[in-house]
Amino acid sequence: xxxxxxxxxxxxxxxxxxxxxxxxxxxxxxxxxxxxxxxxxxxxxxxxxxxxxxxxxxxxxxxxxxxxxxxxxxxxxxxxxxxxxxxxxxxxxxxxxxxxxxxxxxxxxxxxxxxxxxxxxxxxxxxxxxxxxxxxxxxxxxxxxxxxxxxxxxxxxxxxxxxxxxxxxxxxxxxxxxxxxxxxxxxxxxxxxxxxxxxxxxxxxxxxxxxxxxxxxxxxxxxxxxxxxxxxxxxxxxxxxxxxxxxxxxxxxxxxxxxxxxxxxxxxxxxxxxxxxxxxxxxxxxxxxxxxxxxxxxxxxxxxxxxxxxxxxxxxxxxxxxxxxxxxxxxxxxxxxxxxxxxxxxxxxxxxxxxxxxxxxxxxxxxxxxxxxxxxxxxxxxxxxxxxxxxxxxxxxxxxxxxxxxxxxxxxxxxxxxxxxxxxxxxxxxxx
Amino acid sequence: xxxxxxxxxxxxxxxxxxxxxxxxxxxxxxxxxxxxxxxxxxxxxxxxxxxxxxxxxxxxxxxxxxxxxxxxxxxxxxxxxxxxxxxxxxxxxxxxxxxxxxxxxxxxxxxxxxxxxxxxxxxxxxxxxxxxxxxxxxxxxxxxxxxxxxxxxxxxxxxxxxxxxxxxxxxxxxxxxxxxxxxxxxxxxxxxxxxxxxxxxxxxxxxxxxxxxxxxxxxxxxxxxxxxxxxxxxxxxxxxxxxxxxxxxxxxxxxxxxxxxxxxxxxxxxxxxxxxxxxxxxxxxxxxxxxxxxxxxxxxxxxxxxxxxxxxxxxxxxxxxxxxxxxxxxxxxxxxxxxxxxxxxxxxxxxxxxxxxxxxxxxxxxxxxxxxxxxxxxxxxxxxxxxxxxxxxxxxxxxxxxxxxxxxxxxxxxxxxxxxxxxxxxxxxxxxxxxxxxxxxxxxxxxxxxxxxxxxxxxxxx
Numbered sequence: 001x002x003x004x005x006x007x008x009x010x011x012x013x014x015x016x017x018x019x020x021x022x023x024x025x026x027x028x029x030x031x032x033x034x035x036x037x038x039x040x041x042x043x044x045x046x047x048x049x050x051x052x053x054x055x056x057x058x059x060x061x062x063x064x065x066x067x068x069x070x071x072x073x074x075x076x077x078x079x080x081x082x083x084x085x086x087x088x089x090x091x092x093x094x095x096x097x098x099x100x101x102x103x104x105x106x107x108x109x110x111x112x113x114x115x116x117x118x119x120x121x122x123x124x125x126x127x128x129x130x131x132x133x134x135x136x137x138x139x140x141x142x143x144x145x146x147x148x149x150x151x152x153x154x155x156x157x158x159x160x161x162x163x164x165x166x167x168x169x170x171x172x173x174x175x176x177x178x179x180x181x182x183x184x185x186x187x188x189x190x191x192x193x194x195x196x197x198x199x200x201x202x203x204x205x206x207x208x209x210x211x212x213x214x215x216x217x218x219x220x221x222x223x224x225x226x227x228x229x230x231x232x233x234x235x236x237x238x239x240x241x242x243x244x245x246x247x248x249x250x251x252x253x254x255x256x257x258x259x260x261x262x263x264x265x266x267x268x269x270x271x272x273x274x275x276x277x278x279x280x281x282x283x284x285x286x287x288x289x290x291x292x293x294x295x296x297x298x299x300x301x302x303x304x305x306x307x308x309x310x311x312x313x314x315x316x317x318x319x320x321x322x323x324x325x326x327x328x329x330x331x332x333x334x335x336x337x338x339x340x341x342x343x344x345x346x347x348x349x350x351x352x353x354x355x356x357x358x359x360x361x362x363x364x365x366x367x368x369x370x371x372x373x374x375x376x377x378x379x380x381x382x383x384x385x386x387x388x389x390x391x392x393x394x395x396x397x398x399x400x401x402x403x404x405x406x407x408x409x410x411x412x413x414x415x416x417x418x419x420x421x422x423x424x425x426x427x428x429x430x431x432x
Numbered sequence: 433x434x435x436x437x438x439x440x441x442x443x444x445x446x447x448x449x450x451x452x453x454x455x456x457x458x459x460x461x462x463x464x465x466x467x468x469x470x471x472x473x474x475x476x477x478x479x480x481x482x483x484x485x486x487x488x489x490x491x492x493x494x495x496x497x498x499x500x501x502x503x504x505x506x507x508x509x510x511x512x513x514x515x516x517x518x519x520x521x522x523x524x525x526x527x528x529x530x531x532x533x534x535x536x537x538x539x540x541x542x543x544x545x546x547x548x549x550x551x552x553x554x555x556x557x558x559x560x561x562x563x564x565x566x567x568x569x570x571x572x573x574x575x576x577x578x579x580x581x582x583x584x585x586x587x588x589x590x591x592x593x594x595x596x597x598x599x600x601x602x603x604x605x606x607x608x609x610x611x612x613x614x615x616x617x618x619x620x621x622x623x624x625x626x627x628x629x630x631x632x633x634x635x636x637x638x639x640x641x642x643x644x645x646x647x648x649x650x651x652x653x654x655x656x657x658x659x660x661x662x663x664x665x666x667x668x669x670x671x672x673x674x675x676x677x678x679x680x681x682x683x684x685x686x687x688x689x690x691x692x693x694x695x696x697x698x699x700x701x702x703x704x705x706x707x708x709x710x711x712x713x714x715x716x717x718x719x720x721x722x723x724x725x726x727x728x729x730x731x732x733x734x735x736x737x738x739x740x741x742x743x744x745x746x747x748x749x750x751x752x753x754x755x756x757x758x759x760x761x762x763x764x765x766x767x768x769x770x771x772x773x774x775x776x777x778x779x780x781x782x783x784x785x786x787x788x789x790x791x792x793x794x795x796x797x798x799x800x801x802x803x804x805x806x807x808x809x810x811x812x813x814x815x816x817x818x819x820x821x822x823x824x825x826x827x828x829x830x831x832x833x834x835x836x837x838x839x840x841x842x843x844x845x846x847x848x849x850x851x852x853x854x855x856x857x858x859x860x861x862x863x864x865x866x867x868x869x870x871x872x873x874x875x876x877x878x879x880x881x882x883x884x885x886x887x888x889x890x891x892x893x894x
Contacts, residue, residue, distance in 0.1 A: 067549075072479065088549060391817075
């Protein structure tokens with residue numbers, strides 16, 4: 001991937017304008033995005049899109065008063081107007097000594113992925129997916145299939161002599177589908193992944209084919225026999241819905257507000273020792289990562305939960321300054337959950353009565369972690385076998401307890417580009 | 433150059449087939465006070481030009497942030513090339529779209545002098561100070577101002593044109609207290625309306641009653657009991673009816689979702705609900721009042737019309753864009769909207785509401801021996817099966833016709849058409865919400881409204 005210095009020149013020019021307007025500390029990020037998208041709906045390829053986008057994000061701090069602004073026009077007049085507005089916004093704000101910008105770091109250039117899209121290959125992969133689905137799963141309706149080539153060149157600079165240039169191009173693939181047989185309809189399902197190439201047919205990527213097959217089975221569903229407390233196997237497709245409570249409650253908002261149930265749990269056991277979670281934004285295996293945090297720090301990989309023990313909060317520089325705790329070495333995301341020692345089939349085989357959940361349609365958990373929601377595209381498990389797809393089944397529990405109640409993790413993991421996740425089995429779930 | 437100054441009509445001779453040319457700018461502002469500290473003080477202006485071209489049943493789209501003459505020309509050319517590429521690969525020469533030719537201009541910008549950032553932060557601080565001085569049990573509070581202005585100028589090859597500016601301003605307040613186990617208990621409220629900040633937030637007079645009500649309910653929630661899971665008689669309060677209309681019915685009857693396999697495809701002109709239910713997606717006006725998200729011309733240049741989805745319990749129609757109207761052979765409704773200049777228009781709801789009935793809320797509560805009054809929605813989702821769910825952050829038990837203890841957060845669910853068939857009372861009030869942000873592929877501001885409704889739903893819980 002080549003580096004174009006256009007964004008760097010614009011960022012440096014904007015930074016000078018911020019300094020000249022009187023800011024003590026300032027930062028600027030300039031990004032140039034390209035998007036090339038091919039989309040099919042209802043098994044017909046029907047949209048080809050090319051978007052070009054620029055973005056200038058400006059941050060200024062004066063007398064401990066901070067403001068930020070984002071614009072997408074790069075002419076001098078627009079940038080100068082934005083700097084003037086930013087000055088007025090900061091002047092009108094309240095001082096807070098926790099506001100700061102990233103300290104001096106060595107100038108770096110990062111790049112990854114591919115430079116140009118291959119339109120014909122994009123078309124062929126989408127077309128091939130339509131044909132495969134139509135031939136193998138006649139009940140299936142591919143509601144949408146999309147392949148997007150997305151490229152971003154970016155440069156971050158600040159007045160502490162930080163300069164990071166980045167360049168990444170990748171493909172993002174998404175599909176959504178449901179099945180229909182007569183008047184029987186399955187729930188909608190969707191999945192997606194990102195990668196640096198399109199070498200693999202879509203139906204062979206991650207667990208796409210398994211989901212397509214399950215969708216056709218799910219046109220006819222049954223109620224579970226009755227309310228029960230049992231186990232639940234969480235598919236990688238919705239695992240982040242259940243890990244999200246922990247990962248969301250260790251960030252700036254909840255920790256600064258003091259409302260997180262994990263606020264006093266650093267270096268304590270918050271999950272079963274089977275669970276280890278890393279955030280790996282700088283990992284060639286994860287195409288959805290990043291090299292630089294939003295507040296201008298070079299990102300590094302980190303362990304968030306190590307054998308059940310919470311090893312770090314996900315605090316930004318502001319959050320760290322505000323709480324006196326350590327800044328995280330990244331901004332979260334790119335999560336990798338360590339695989340376990342049980343094959344997926346054995347995980348299912350070990351369940352006496354439970355649910356395999358593939359999509360969770362739930363209300364936001366409250367601050368205590370209580371949750372309830374609908375198990376969509378899911379199965380009733382009885383005596384170690386997937387008995388039948390289910391309808392109108394609510395699962396409920398507590399997210400804090402759920403982490404402690406992990407009873408198994410699969411060997412197999414799926415790489416979505418944005419995360420690498422296994423199947424996770426938990427106990428103590430109420431299904432009704 | 434500003435959008436208002438650009439003449440799009442002069443590009444009409446550049447259109448080689450059906451084309452939509454749109455200038456579009458979103459201007460947003462966010463200020464967040466967390467426990468009194470300004471943790472976010474941000475503005476964002478994102479805009480540009482987009483063109484969408486129809487050729488042989490396929491669409492080409494392109495966008496550019498630059499709105500200069502050359503960039504607009506180049507964007508039309510790029511979209512035309514993209515459509516040609518697809519037409520060559522998979523086009524159908526017989527494909528057509530319904531015609532439309534409409535014009536509409538609207539501008540909901542304030543005519544008042546704009547407030548400075550300092551004045552807005554001072555107002556939020558006044559709210560924060562009121563919370564601190566008046567609500568002793570609050571252990572954490574967040575006050576958030578969120579404003580969004582969307583300006584669009586459209587020209588189509590069929591001659592439709594318009595210049596429309598929609599605005600809305602919201603203040604979201606989240607209060608947290610602790611129960612006797614020192615566990616957090618929170619409750620939030622969004623206060624706001626169509627309009628820019630200066631027109632919506634003129635004084636504390638409109639804010640204080642909402643805050644006082646929020647705190648009173650928060651104190652009730654400190655003592656909350658878990659709802660009993662299962663099917664129950666419930667009253668969905670008027671502030672829930674909007675999300676009910678949007679999530680439970682609205683999405684299922686968007687024509688692109690119907691075409692993709694929604695169960696509503698099998699129910700047209702059939703009885704799907706109690707006679708008490710009439711549900712409409714209003715374009716811009718209800719009983720002479722301008723609604724929260726007034727749309728006069730959609731992003732395909734179609735006049736926005738009210739779409740009557742359910743009338744006296746019968747499913748009458750769907751919401752359409754040009755593609756779906758052509759597919760189903762139905763009239764256009766003007767529901768095609770795009771969130772950003774980089775987005776293509778999709779079938780989107782505007783102001784979706786269940787119409788009011790004749791019962792009073794007190795009568796409805798008195799009619800239930802054992803059940804729940806549910807209020808204050810959080811998030812929601814719908815499905816092609818018409819199964820819906822949404823989160824509820826406040827509610828009360830009903831026992832022997834009277835309100836009992838508050839209940840803790842829960843999720844309610846059901847099959848939309850079953851739930852509608854079970855509606856036995858509809859209240860005589862009509863409450864509109866401006867705070868909705870729908871997430872169907874692109875985010876989109878939506879209005880929602882309705883009365884209180886008595887029905888049966890499934891309540892999640894232990």
